[in-house]
Amino acid sequence: MGKISADGFERRFALASRPHGTWKDEINRLFEKRHVNSRTFGGYTELDETMYYRLKSKDEQPKLATVISLCVGLSLDTLTAYxxxxxxxxxxxxxxRLHLLxxxxxENSADLDINECNKFLQDFDYCKxxxxxxxxxRK
Known part of the structure; x- marks a missing residue:
């Protein structure tokens, strides 16, 4: 049997189109599933250790760039990222245009790291x- 199925598609599409749960619960689940801790977090995401603890424990809304850093740094699949x-x-x-980048x-997170993404953003004059x-x- 192949790796794809209608049931798998339905579950994953529902996840992307009707988000459920909380940001904090999902972050904690992802960190546990991927064995991310305060020491490994920065290597994946180029976010500092303070941010790791804030994401895990606070209910505040993160900045979009922080969320994208997590998605790219952890090489999340598209549906999980969205x-x-x-x-x-x-x-x-x-x-x-920034959102498209x-x-x-x-889409290409398996082949990219945060520093490459930032270089690309700077090439398009996104430097803030x-x-x-x-x-x-920044390197």
């Missing part, structure tokens, strides 16, 4: 703190 974005209270808008990063990914000093 579910996480929705739980954080965002949607990537097709008419927004973020979507491109998500809220646009660039990660929070560590």
């Amino acid at each position: 579910h996480l974005i929705a739980l954080a209270g965002y949607a990537l808008l097709p008419g927004n 973020y979507a491109y990063f998500i 703190k809220g646009e660039l990914l990660g929070s560590r000093p």
